[in-house]
Each structure stands twice: as structure tokens, then as C-alpha cells.
Amino acid sequence: MLDVERYFLELESETVRLAGLSHDADSQCPIPTCPGWTLEQLVGHVGRGHRWAAELIRRRLLEPIPMQEAVVPADPDERSEWLTAGARMLADAVRAAGPEQVVWTWQKDRTAGFWVRRMLHDELVHRFDAELALGIEGDLAADLAADGVSDILETAATLSRPDIGVSSAFAGLAGTGESLQFLATDTDLGPNCEWSVVRAPAGVTWRHGYDQAQVTVRGPALQLMLLLNRRLPVGTADVEIVGDQELFAHWLANSRF
Template sequence: MTTPDFDRRCAEIARQTAQLRDLVEGADALTPVPGCPGWHLGQLVRHVGGAHRWVEEIVRTRATREVPDDAVNEVAPRRAEDMAALGAWLDEGAGRLVAELRAAGPGARVWTVLPGVTSPAFWARRMAGETLVHRADAALAVGAEFTATDEAARDAVDEWLSFCDHPEAYAPLPGSPAVLGPGRTLAFDTAPGAAAGGGSPTGGAPPADGGPAASGSPAPGNTPSAAGHPLTCDAPGPTAPARWLVDLTGDAPVLHRTAAPAAVTVRATPTALLLFLYGRPVPDGSLDITGDRDLLTLWRDRAAFWLT
């Protein structure tokens, strides 16, 4: 039996891939990708297509253990390529992935990067967000406007925030400030009317630090540990308030999907918040940040552990 969220995310993979293909088809494969320093457009497309094929194999074979992901992280060297042909290759891989996800359904059991999470629903959500973020990278690279539906952007934001309770995101590090502590709370608000009110391009927030390491796919050597809590694949629905509170005052972070006062608050559209959390450039005036910006910088850097 399938679910509306699962079906929507499968459709989102296909939709985002088609839009990504349209962006790159007439572009130069050697165009630098600002959101992924050191990569060019051809490498970006091969990374996304490699991720689709990697997950397709996992789901198709009902893998119960880790599958090598060389095609994801070891992208091709710099070279001129026919982007129309590469776009067709990308589209083919996404089609195969979506077909396998739908054939398996959310009730099947497959390996994922998270201990205790075995549903293809994880991969449907992960690949929808992966493709969306890299479409933003492609748009920036070719000078096109990036837009996303609130529903797709909010779902990707919710997934990103859901990783906050894994030890890599908060465990003490030698020589680094503590993430947990009294009064440490962060609020994120993307509800209607929560758009920025004149902050700076980054609002004093963490700098954009994307790149190959910030690909959007948890790297095999840097996945959440078994000590962390299982990641939920649920998210606010289309009509739910798009607000989150990250509570750092206890023994481990707790994510609440609610509005509440916090030590630092970020207000933005869903798309702007998505770009901010993923360390991508954010348009001027898109973020309204109030409160403890140092806490936001510290937490944002640590919570991005799964992108390193």
C-alpha cells in the first residue's frame, strides 16, 4: 500500500529532474557551479544521475546492506560533454528510479544510510530533496532564476532539520564550543507573512559553503550513527504551519514542528530557508534573523555533518 507523501515524492523526483534537464541541456558542460566549488555542470549532472542509479539499485535488489556509491561521489573528471545526451541519461535514470520506488512501495524493506530506517519512503524523500537542491545549483550556474513550490521546499527543509538529533550534530568536539546548553533554542518560520524584513544577504548567518562535500547525499563514511534516533519521513503537510523549533537545552536536540519564542529566529520563504540551510547563496533580503546569530552559526555548521 502506498501513501500520498510517498506518491508525491516520487512525482517530485521526476518533476525536478525534468526541470534540471531543461536548465542544462543547452549549457556548456564546463560551466563552473558556484554552489559546489570545484565542480562544473557536467559533473553536477553526473552526480545527480549517479545518485538516482545508486538508489535504484538499492530498491530494485532490495539490498539489505550498504551498496557502493562510487557513481555518486566519484564524479567524472572535467571534460566537455554533449549536455543534451547527458540530460537524456539523467532523465532515463530518474525514470528507472521512480519506477522501482513505485513498484516497491513504502512497505518494502531496503537498506538506507540510517540505522533502523528501512523503507523506500526514505529514499523517495532523499532523492526528491537531492534533485531539488542540485537544480538550484544548476540554475545559479547558468544564471537562471530558481523557484520551487512551497510544498517541495518545506519538505526538503523538514528533512534537513530532522537530522539534528544525531550525535554528529551536537556531540562535544575538542576545541569547539558546546552546541547544547541552557536557553539554546532555534526557531525557523516559513509561514505566510514570515518573509524577510530587510536583513542582509546572509543576515549575519553562516556563509555559503556548499560544494562537492555539500552534495545533499549523506556520504558513506559520514552517515548518522546507530546511537542517533531514527529519522522520521513525515513532514508538515501542504496546509500545516511551516514552523520548526530546535531545542538544544537537553541531553540531545529535539525537533518540534511548532512556533515558539527562541534564542534565535530565522524567518524566510521556504525556498530561501532551503538554500540557507544547504549553504547555498541566498538572495539579498531573503532572511530575517533575530537573536543569537553566533548560536545559529555554530548550530548550522554542526548540523550539516551529513553533508561533509
């Protein structure tokens, strides 16, 4: 994980970036990586998420609450302000409560700070959704992309457990000891450049570090993040896959989020 202040900074930056994309593009532009969504609906999803998490934290809630509907402004200036205002609400709520404040989350980390990181990574992926739809080649700092790889693996570890009590698209990742290795080729990532993953009967487990695995996927952290979030097809991602190709294909087929 990165420092919480970095998450605050990147949340603000990413929201401004997405607001700019939304401001200058057709709000009804379809988003191929989110089938059935338009750019307006993507912005609505992100903005509602900010407000929902902010409300949960402001009220120090230990149980989830329904996500409220929200009308995305049609005017580009108002739409941009609406989106950035939601991110400010979330950041202000976390700062007021303190990042260590106990609140409801759906992972082991039950702190307000969890929501800054989770909503940031959700927004990062959706910023790339918008850029891919608009034919823009996006970029991202390698350490933040690597943190995004860890984020999606944490999601898989939680939602692949048979005992979570809800139906999950990740349930098929529970296995019998199958192993995968993800390696980021960027320099200066230190120990955060390797992820060792096992598909166990109780769900996915992972740790930073290297182990021999049945399949290894190697490439820049950003390519790994986009691939694991199913934003790039295997054939177009700048990665090398060595070993059991079908095992990795099974992972992708069972990790829709």
C-alpha cells in the first residue's frame, strides 16, 4: 500500500482528469469496456460511489447502506463540478473521521482509509475506460499501477471465498492449489513488483514475492493492472505469458467485477 496522503492526492488528480474527459466529449459516447454504459453513466457511477462512501464514513456506519440515485448534470461545466465535488466529499469525510476510523467495508481492512484507496482504484480503471472509448492512450505512475494490481488481487481473495455468503463472479477462482505469478518489469518498484497467487479451496491467496508457478505473466505494472481488470485483451496487452495459458484464461474468465 501507498501512503494515505498519496491516495488523497491521486484521488483529486484522477477525478479532475476524468472530469476533463467528460467535459470535452459526447456524454452519450458508448464505453466498450463497460457494455451498455455511456460516458454519462460511467461518470454517474463514479460520482455516486464517492458520495455513498462519504456518507458511510460521515455516519461511522458498521453496516452497508443503499446507494442513492443521482442525476448527472447535462451541462459540461456542472457535470465536471458535480464529479469533483463528490471526490472532495469523500476526502473530507475520511480526513474528518481519521483514516483509521472503523467503518463497514467488504474486505478485512475495516477503516475509513480503505475507501480512499478502493474508490481511487475504481476510478482509475474507469478513467481508462473513458480513454479507451475516446481513442486516448492513458498513462499512470508505475507504483500506483502496481498498487492497482494488489487491489484487484485483494478483491479476488475476498470474493472467491466460498464462505462470504453472497453470489460472486469470482467464486470460480477457488481451486485446488493452482499457482500463478505476476511480475512487473518496471524499475524501482522494489518488493512490490512480484505477486504470487494460489487458488485454494477456501479461495484465492496471494503475497508479494516470487514462487515457481504453473503460469507466469510478466510486463509493465500498468499493462498487468489493465489486463487483470479485463480492460485489455490478452492479445493486445504488452505482456509475456509463460506456462499454462489455459489457467490464466480461466482466471480472466472468472474475475469479472
